[in-house]
Amino acid sequence: MKAAIELTNVSKVYRKYSGKQFSTLKSAFLQRSILRDLRPSEVFPALTDVSFSVARGSTCGVIGRNGSGKSTALKLVAGITKPTAGTVRVDGRISALIELGAGFHPEISGRENVYINGIMLGLTKSQIHSRFDDIVEFAELREFIDAPVKTYSSGMYMRLGFAVAINVDPDVLLVDEVLAVGDEGFTHKCLDKFAEFRRRNKTILLVTHSLNLVEKFCDDAVWLNNGRAMTHGDPKRVVGSYLAAVEESEEKLLAETTARAVEDAGRKGREGREGEQAEERAADPTSNMFQATEGRWGTREVEITEVVFSGADGQPAHIFHSGDPMNITVKVRSRQAVEDFVFGIGLFNAEGVCCYGTNTYLEEMNPRRLSGDADATFAIDGLDLVEGTYKVDVAVHKRDGAPYDYHRLLYTFRVKSRVHDVGIYRPKHTWRFSPNVVFSRDQG
């Protein structure tokens, strides 16, 4: 099949804004180098050697993190900017849903703006005239069409912009994250319109953060990362590798923030160890459970040296999938052997709700002896929590509650889930139905 959009080794370099603009006029005149001065001095590569093509009649999704070059790629395809190197070839008339209603004039009516916007997008007056009713109908703005655009809400503004752009009837439609515009109903209407485009063998290039949409809707997907095309092809596979990479970087971030939290708390704890506050806290560890701020206190006779989360494979991790096994390993060092000790664990969700808390004393384990370097592992068979960020308390204290070392909300892990259920706890479950309850396989 012939490609409708083809990018070949495309690079785009932006000049970084350096605030030197005011001195350049003088130097430009002095050195007679106005054109030369417009060459970028300090540059930022937005896209590097990107090649992909979109077949005519297919829908291609572009995904990637913020700043990965998605919008730049779209602008290049739209012809708004030119590539620094490489070629962009597009076959057919383009309509770009990049900024909806760009070019609307606030002072004049919606009606006049539809005409002018349509002309800007390449329609003739009579074409707009014949499509005018469709446009207004689609935007759901019949009663407001003669009011000046400045009186529109942002949703109305966007809907009108979308309605005009989509009625240009392009061969190639470029969409940049505009489905977040309207309410649920309008979004569905837009999706229907896209589906209609597909049926009529038009090409769509879609930039979005909605991975569901890409999986459901696209024939193809491209994942851009730091201006490079990482993978291109089947949307499920591309989304999968994108998610894996996102997880990896989140993992790194969580590890860093946890390390910093522990270090901060350790420093503060040492400073305040002899302080009155610390003693007050030490007196009543159960009330400490509900203190919202993170911190660390205790006598340090037994010191928690490290807390490691790990998955089934035993590798340290900070991101788990709902239902996966998880181990929390607490490494301690005891300066001298102690005979009175309790290991405690508490799990909190992002709102600070205690999801679960227990300790070895509550579970009727009688302490006998703890000495030297030791570790305790709290093994969870299935992490039956809904998606979210969770914080962990770990503590070693005496049976009466006097803490050796109490780490308050210092450790963070994240639970991921493809199902967006709500609450805190997800019981392991299945659904069973009588035969006269029927579901279709396809969602949405």
Add this chain to the structure above:
Amino acid sequence: MFSNLANLLRYRGLIASLVARELKARYRGSMFGFFWSFINPLLLLLIYSFVFTSIIPNEDAKTRPYALFMFCGILPWTWFATSLSDAAGSLIAGGNLIKKVLFPAEVLPIVNVLANMVHFFLGLTILIVFLVVYQKMPDPWDLVWFPIAVIVQLVFTTALGLALAALAVHFRDIRDILANLLTLWFFATPIIYPYFQPNVQKFRPLFNVNPFTHLAISYQEILFFQGPIGHWKWLLGLGAASIPLFLGCYWMFDRLRDSFAEAV
């Protein structure tokens, strides 16, 4: 470049509707609306009339009524000056279009020049009414030169507008420099004083270098002074020079075009 120039013809519908929008939007929401295009020059004319009859009475019979004489130069000057300052800011103001839509950027300064031309024409009707009232009917044969003067000014102004618009994107200080330069330029042009004044004649070569001198004198001769047009050679010369100027400015605009989307 020439294919882009040819494209400009294709955009005439767009330009026309943008000019219409510009005019509509300018007075939208004001009580007198479009009448301001008449009221503004009318008030200006009344003020000048008062000043030059009651406060500094004009002695020279040739330039009587002085307010009308001045008005013949001020109207085209206003078109020229406002166009240039609008055009210099046009790409920056229309940044949304240039960045987000595939849009021929040169349309923006051109629209500014044309919208101000419409205002010029509206102001002209006030001038004509007063010329009739004062029985200063221009010679019909002189009027043949009027469209020529307008076309020359249009080409000249558009050329400068394009250049300023393109450069102002990169050098924002141009807009401030321009505002001051235009004030200077206004007083350096025989608009509020007649060209044939002896003091002006002393610096004649200097005045002749100023292109707007020839436009101002042409308008004054066509609309105000009796007798044949003595300045037509200069006018045509300026027209002939404006064409390469326009091509040069358009070439520069075209060269800088790709940088607009990023620099705006």
